[in-house]
Amino acid sequence: KQEVTQIPAALSVPEGENLVLNCSFTDSAIYNLQWFRQDPGKGLTSLLLIQSSQREQTSGRLNASLDKSSGRSTLYIAASQPGDSATYLCAVLAEGGSNYKLTFGKGTLLTVNP
Amino acid sequence: NAGVTQTPKFRILKIGQSMTLQCTQDMNHNYMYWYRQDPGMGLKLIYYSVGAGITDKGEVPNGYNVSRSTTEDFPLRLELAAPSQTSVYFCASSFRDSTNEKLFFGSGTQLSVL
Numbered sequence: 001k002q003e004v005t006q007i008p009a010a011l012s013v014p015e016g017e018n019l020v021l022n023c024s025f026t027d028s029a030i031y032n033l034q035w036f037r038q039d040p041g042k043g044l045t046s047l048l049l050i051q052s053s054q055r056e057q058t059s060g061r062l063n064a065s066l067d068k069s070s071g072r073s074t075l076y077i078a079a080s081q082p083g084d085s086a087t088y089l090c091a092v093l094a095e096g097g098s099n100y101k102l103t104f105g106k107g108t109l110l111t112v113n114p
Numbered sequence: 115n116a117g118v119t120q121t122p123k124f125r126i127l128k129i130g131q132s133m134t135l136q137c138t139q140d141m142n143h144n145y146m147y148w149y150r151q152d153p154g155m156g157l158k159l160i161y162y163s164v165g166a167g168i169t170d171k172g173e174v175p176n177g178y179n180v181s182r183s184t185t186e187d188f189p190l191r192l193e194l195a196a197p198s199q200t201s202v203y204f205c206a207s208s209f210r211d212s213t214n215e216k217l218f219f220g221s222g223t224q225l226s227v228l
Contacts, residue, residue, distance in 0.1 A: 034217070043118070043204055043219030089157075093215065100210075102217075106156040 002027045002094055006105035013080055014113050021075040021108045023090035028071050030092045031100065035064050035075050038087045038107065047088075048075070080112045116140050120205050120220035127195040127227045135190040135223050137205035145208045145215070146188040148172075148180065150201040151222075157204070163188055164210075195227045 003026045013019050023033070032051045036044040048057045048064040050073070056065040063076040077084055089107040093100050121136045139146065148160040159172030163182040177199060179191040188207075192199060205220040 032215070036217075041222070043206075043221045044217070045219070046216050049216055100215075102159070104157040106154065 002103045004105035010109040012111040023073040030094045036089045118220040139207040143207035147206040149204045
């Protein structure tokens, strides 16, 4: 059974700091990995999607890397801003019986202090 | 585009009552999903649909029913509400092309069963 773990569960940093969020998964036979952002009281917004054949994806100040063989992904946020404060979740897509299955981690709550 | 629209945003039910959570998407997506999110537990898949007329169970389907009569709509039905169904419910949709899939989420329905 695929399990996705995100460490730390919560992170507080001062504005301007570069930071890394971690995601690990137990079964490396994945098709892709996604990073999502969730603001309080809102749904999830997809930030980056990395296919299993890719090593990284970048969007603005965000960079996500994938090491499938070791079951790890990181989300790097450069020059953090208070507006980056949110919960960040990762999810992996893998075989799941008759269909593909998306498994989510529990998220990292990020607070960027002005 | 409105994206994924969920109604209502909040609801309080008494034990044993029934209700339908509505979900509509205007992106012509083939896949639609219902998740529940409990504090500290991550997202759990309740039901999903790969197209109109086709639905299947996820991880936690007990106590729920769904239908998909059109591409746009994917309502979730609670027949006999129980306190264990107190949660935040998210509908999501995607266009799945092989393993390339980006999910779009609604803003959620916060349900309390008392």
